[in-house]
Amino acid sequence: MNTRQTKRQPTGGVRAPRGAGPRRPAAGGRAPERRPAAAAGGEAAPAALNPAGVGRALLTQAVQVLGEVLTFAHPADAVLSRHFRENHALGHRDRGFIAESVYGVLRRLRWLRALAGGQTTPRQLLLAWLARGEGWPQRYFDGLVSVSERDWLNGLRGHGAENISLGERADLPDWLLERLLADGDEEALLALAHSLNRPAPLDLRVNPLKMSRDELLARLRADGLQVEPGVLSPLAVRLNRKPALQKHPAFVDGSFEVQDQGSQLLAYLVQPRRGELVVDFCAGAGGKTLHLGALMRSTGRLYAFDVSERRLARLKPRMARAGLSNVHPVAIAHENDARVKRLAGKADRVLVDAPCSGLGTLRRNPDLKWRQTPESVAEMTAKQGAILAAAARLVRPGGRLVYATCSLLAEENDAVVDAFLAAHPEFREVDAGEVLARQDIPVAAGARLRLSPAEQDTDGFFAAVLERADAHA
Template sequence: MQAPAQLQATIELLDEIDQFRYPADRTMAAYFKQRRYIGSKDKAVISEYFYTILRNKLSFSYLLEEVGLTVNSRRLAALLLRSLNRPVSDFFTGEGHAPVSLSISDAESIESIDMASLSNAPLNVRLNVPSWISAKLQMTLKESFEAEMMATNQQATTDIRVNTLKSSRKQVSHFFKKNNLDAENTTLSPWGMRFNRRVALFGTDAFKQGWFDIQDEGSQLLALISGVSAGQKVVDFCAGAGGKTLALAAMMANKGTIYACDVHSKRLEQLTLRAKRAGVHNIRTHILSSEHDKWVKKHKGLADVVLLDAPCSGTGTWRRSPDSRWNLSEEDLSNLVSLQASILESAKRLVKPGGTLLYATCSLLAEENEEQIDRFLTDNSEFQGKSGHFADFLSWQGKVAIDDYQLRTYPALTGTDGFYVAALSRTPEENC
C-alpha cells in the first residue's frame, strides 16, 4: 500500500468506531480480516496512525476547534500528518486509494495550526483526559497525576508470561534470541518478559506449544500476590478469557481445583482453548447468569481463595485501550461502582472461614478501589484486611503497597497497567 492508502484505511477505521462504538481492537481486527490483502507492514502503520489519533483525540479536537473546524475523521487524520510534519496535500490527493482532497478552506486551516499552541490548552486537554473524570483522577494520583496520565498516552509494551508448566524464562529467552526477537525480563513478575514495541507472537512455534501467553506484567502480579498453592480450591469469579486463571493454575502446578466463572460464555470458551494449549487441566468453568447465580449459594464456603477481578472503568489500561476513555460516562462509572459492590457481596459467600478474598480492578479511581473496600469492611465484620499479606512486596519499586493489605501498580511508576488489589481474610469459625 502507498502511504496515502494507509491514511485512508485509518480514516475508515475512525468512521467505523464512531458509527458502531465497538472497542478499537475488535474494530481493527474485523477490518483487517475483511481485507486480507493488507500486509503486516501496512497493518503496523495503520495501527499506529489509528491508535495515535485515539490517544490524542481530545487535544486534536481542541486544535481543530480553535481554528473553527468541527471534528471528523478526515480532519483528525489530516492533523495527525500535521503533527508528524508531513505535507497534508501529499496524502489527500483523491488519486487511487488516497483520501479525497480536502477543501481549500480545510487545508488552509489545518496547515495554519501550530501544534505548540496546545500548551495554552487546559491541563486535561493536554493530557487527553475527559474533563468529568480529570478531577477524580487528580484526587487519587495527587502529584503523580500528570506523569501517570502522560504514561497512559504512550504505546503499551508487549508483555508475556512464561508458562512454567511447560517452559522457563531461560528456555523462552533462548527461543527469542534464536529468532532475533529482543525481549528483557520484567522487574516485578518472576515469569514475565517484555518487548518495548509491538511484536507478532501468536504465530511463533513457542506460543503455539504453550510456552508463554500474552499478559501485562501488572496482571501477572495479581496471580503472584494471591499466594495460591497446590491442592487448594480457588475461585476466579470474573475469569473472562482466563489470563489470570492460567497463571493461578501454573502457581498451583496443576494440583487442586480452580473454578473459573463468568457471565460471558464466549470468554470461557476462549479459556478452554487457552488451557488446552497451556497444558492446564485443573480448571472447571461455570457460566453465571449474574453475580447472584444459584451456583454461588450452592458452593458457599467452598474456596481457600476467591479472586474477584471486578468489572471496572479500565482507567488503568488506557495506554492499551485508548478508545475506552472516550466511551466511559459518569453514569457508566456509577453503575460500575454499584455492580462491584453487588459482586463483592455475592462472591464473599464462596470464601471459607479462614480463607482469602482478593478484590482487584484495573482502575486508578479511589471510588472503585479503596472506597469500595472501606464500605465492604464496614458492612461485613467477618472480613478484615489481611494484615501482612503484602509485606514481601513493600520493597517493590516505589513501594507500591498502600499498606499491608492493599497494593497498586501504575503505568508511569511501575511500567505496567494500573491495577489495585486488596487482600481480605475471613474470620476462622473458632473466632466467630
C-alpha cells in the first residue's frame, strides 16, 4: 500500500547513503564518519570531505549531478544511483565526494542561497557548501576555481548571519516552517531543524530467531566495528560509522537488518503474539514485516499488503534470509481490494504504516523538504484517512490497530487519528507509552508516540494505538 518515497530500500546491499542513513542508497559511495553539521549560519568542522584527489573533472561531475538533482524531477538517491551506474569506473572516494556534496547542499540549500545572494548556479552552491558547510580553507581550492571564483569565495567567507531569516537559518521552506512553528517556540524549532540537517546514524535490528543482541554486539566488535546497544529498542544496535555490511556473514545469514530505532518501536506497539493473524497493511519492502514476524516467532499468519509488486518482490528474499515462514506477501490494487476485504473482522493486530510526506526522515532524505508542497501533503492526508478506515475493517472485536507515519506534521498525524476516532466510536485509544512500558521499553512516550531526531536521535515518527471494543464488553 505504501506509496511514500521514503520506503525505497538501498540498492545493492545495506551500506548507508552519503550521510543519509540506510533508507536511501549511496550507490557505492564511501561513508564518512558521522559529525555535527554546520550550525545554522555557522561553520562546519573542516575537511570532512577529503580534498585529496578532487580535481576539476570530479568537481565538474559533482556540479552536473547537483544540477540535475536541483530540478527536483526525481529523488536525489535515484539520480545518484543512475549516475554511478552510468559511470561505473568511479572509485569509492569519488562516489563519496559526489554524493556527500549533493546531500550537503540539499541540507543547507536555503542558507547557502542566502549567503550567496539569492539566485545561484549549481557550481556556486557546491563551492559555497565546500567553503562554508565543509569548512574548506582557500588552499583546498587551488587549481579548482578561477580567479573570479576565488574572490567570490573570499567574500562569501566574510558573510555573517546578521541578515539571515529564521527560515534561512532553519533551512526550511516557509510553508513547512509555519507548520512546525505552530506553538511559536523558535528555539525548539531551530533545535529540530539543526537535528534534521545532521546525517543519521546507522541502526541495526537483531533478528531474535537467529541470535541475541549481545551475540551480535560481540560478533561485530570482534570484526573491529564500533557498536553499542540501542537505547530505545531491545533489538537495536547502533554503529558509530557506516561501513558496507551487505557482505557481512551476519547480514547474509539474516541475523540483522538495517532499521532505524524509531521504526523498530512500531512493532512493539503492535505487540503481536504467537499464533495470531496479523496484517502489515502498507508493508513496502517489509522492514517492519520482518520484525513483526520475528516477534511472532514465525508462527500464525502475517499478511504483508502493498500496492507495489516490485516492493513486495524485495521482501521475499529477505523473508527467506530471516528464516520466516509465516509471512504472506499480497499485492493489492487499492485499500478496498477484495483480497483485503476477505479478512474483515478477522485480524488480531493491524499495522498501518501509512504513506506520508516523509518529513521526519530529512536526515536521510533532505530533498523531501524541497520536493513536498502543501498541496502534496493535503492529498496525502486524504489518502491516509481512507487507508486507516479500510484497515480498521479488518480488526476483530478486541483487536488492535496501530497508525503510524514518519511525518512531523500534525495534519498527517493527530488530525488523521482524531477524525478516525470521531467517525468510529467502536474504537478507543490506548496509551502508547503504557504499551511500551509494559514491555520494559524505556521511551518517554505519552498517549501517542512522538519521536524526533532532536530528542531521541531517531527519524521523526508518530504512532497511535487503537483497540476495537470487545463484542462482549
